Amino acid sequence: MTGTWHLDPQPRPQDDWGGPAVFPPDPAALPPYAAAAPAPVSAEDIALVRASLAVVGPHVAELAVYFYAILFARHPQVRDLFPATLDVQRDRLLRALLRIVDLVDDPDNLVAFCSRLGRDHRKFGTQEAHYPAVGECLLEALSRYAGPAWTPDLAAAWQRAYSAAADVMIRAAEDDAHRRPAVWGAHIVRHVHRGNGIAEITVRPQAPYPFVAGQYVSVETPWAPRLWRHYSPAHAPRDDSELTFHVRAVHGGVVSNALVHHARPGDPVRLGPPEGDMVLRPAAGRDLLFVAGGTGLAPIRALIEQAAREGIGDTTEVSLFIGARTADELYGLDDMLRMSQRHHWLRVRAAVSHQRIAGLEGTLPQVLAEFGPWYRHEAYLCGPPQMLGEAVQALQRHGVPPHLMHYDPWDVPVLTAPLRPLRPTEETDQL
CATH class of the missing domain: 3.40.50.80 (Nucleotide-binding domain of ferredoxin-NADP reductase (FNR) module)
Known part of the structure; x- marks a missing residue:
């Protein structure tokens, strides 16, 4: 992560819970990503990859811990992209991995899914050079927990499946970089308590922020770096690009409690791209x-x-x-x-x-x-x-x-x- 937070001298609570999240892109503000389909993975490869999941399935939690341990040991430069506590991130890694495997024989949907991942990972500072490092450590973690089932053929099948997904993510990120920023800097301009633990918070982006009514925005605060949470603007787009969020302080919520109880006008936040498909396209006659x-x-x-x-x-x-x-x-x-x-x-x-x-x-x-x-x-x-x-x-x-x-x-x-x-x-x- 790059950039510096400028805060008033009053101490603020800090917490590193959470991790990089992955979310869908803004379907209305951008034309569809026109990625070529990934290199096809053979039916034999697909069968091998899916069968191996049954072998490592009982050990997925340990596999995720081992994966991050070797990733950070071998490539310490990527550690700053992640928070100190990785419990949530491990779960998200496994879910992403399972979905990619599920789609490996569905090129169109694999492109759609991995393109979303690639676009969103820009806000974490992910670079093209990170993908081979992740693939190397992922395959080693899989081999460790697959045990005797890990054969040269299975390793090659996993390598081809991972490469197909990574190539789409890289191309999507490159394409997105020509269209819009990875993040928008912003600061809070109004903070109003609405009762029952809810605050109405208005932020002003430093550059125009296009979104469509019904979408939501990932928000990072200085009180919890690298921890993004999602809030929906409570209004249709405005000419001045200001965004008003209604945030409820939930029990144990690091970001929500900071925004409701500690934030005040002048505090900085960062915004990820607008996301979500719940936009108004009413069917005729309904x-x-x-x-x-x-x-x-x-x-x-x-x-x-x-x-x-x-x-x-x-x-x-x-x-x-x-x-x-x-x-x-x-x-x-x-x-x-x-x-x-x-x-x-x-x-x-x-x-x-x-x-x-x-x-x-x-x-x-x-x-x-x-x-x-x-x-x-x-x-x-x-x-x-x-x-x-x-x-x-x-x-x-x-x-x-x-x-x-x-x-x-x-x-x-x-x-x-x-x-x-x-x-x-x-x-x-x-x-």
């Missing part, structure tokens, strides 16, 4: 349904604001459901009710799951079922993982086909997100 839980309201609010700008509400009914555990946690409800007064087409309803309040009691899935069916609607959802999963299932039961439900997965989206913008389908700060 009404819109928005579902938000907690600070997941931020991207939903941005999408509704964009719908107002585009005049979508003039011909479309728009329904918004906001869920929380208690009435005090119905973050942003008053703001959305005021928005509904300005836009006759917007209907706002709330649901409270852990408090008995007439007219509001119930979980979001229960309330959605009460006001359905939704087979004429296209749905956009954001919120805590359990709520998101339950709401998706409820909408499927009440007529919304999977390809008309749009949401971005939590945690490490590029490892779990759809590989193309098909639109079907710790510290958990909101996306």
Whole structure:
């Protein structure tokens, strides 16, 4: 990592928990990456690689520890790209590896996945020369835990599979470098507490920051270097490029607690490229349904604001459901009710799951079922993982086909997100 943080002399909490994350690119701001398909991996190679995973599977945790140990011992220059504690990063390495293996016989999707990884790794300072070092140490770790099953043929198969993935990542990073910065420097210009551990934080990038309503942004703070967390702008793009995030301080959340309780105007942050596929592309002839839980309201609010700008509400009914555990946690409800007064087409309803309040009691899935069916609607959802999963299932039961439900997965989206913008389908700060 390069660059220097300039902070006031007041001591701030420091923590090195976490690690480089990997996320999907901005599909709207950039044209699709036109990488050539990687060199094909033979069916025999694919079979060998997948069979070897069954052998090393019981030892994956130890394999990841050993991989990083030899990587840092042999190539100490890459150590500064990572935080001191690597627990989360080890898990992400394994998930990325498993997905690459899963896609090794699917060149189109392998290109899509590895291109995303390559683009995002630019913000960590990853260079082309790092890839051979990683491949060398990965194969040695695999050979150690595969034991007698590690043959010259298996080693060659893994080398070809890794090279195919690495080549795509390198080309994607090179292409992305011609289009946009790897990171944007920014500083906080406003910090307002909204109650219930939520702060409204506005940052001003040093250069124009293009994004699309509904996307999210990876943010790095000076209190936790090399630890990126994701926040959605709570608005459609602005002419001045300022971004306003709604951040909830979660228990044990290093970044969220620093931003809510310690940050103040003038403090620096760094922004990664905008990411996420939950952008407004409504299907013709369908009404819109928005579902938000907690600070997941931020991207939903941005999408509704964009719908107002585009005049979508003039011909479309728009329904918004906001869920929380208690009435005090119905973050942003008053703001959305005021928005509904300005836009006759917007209907706002709330649901409270852990408090008995007439007219509001119930979980979001229960309330959605009460006001359905939704087979004429296209749905956009954001919120805590359990709520998101339950709401998706409820909408499927009440007529919304999977390809008309749009949401971005939590945690490490590029490892779990759809590989193309098909639109079907710790510290958990909101996306």
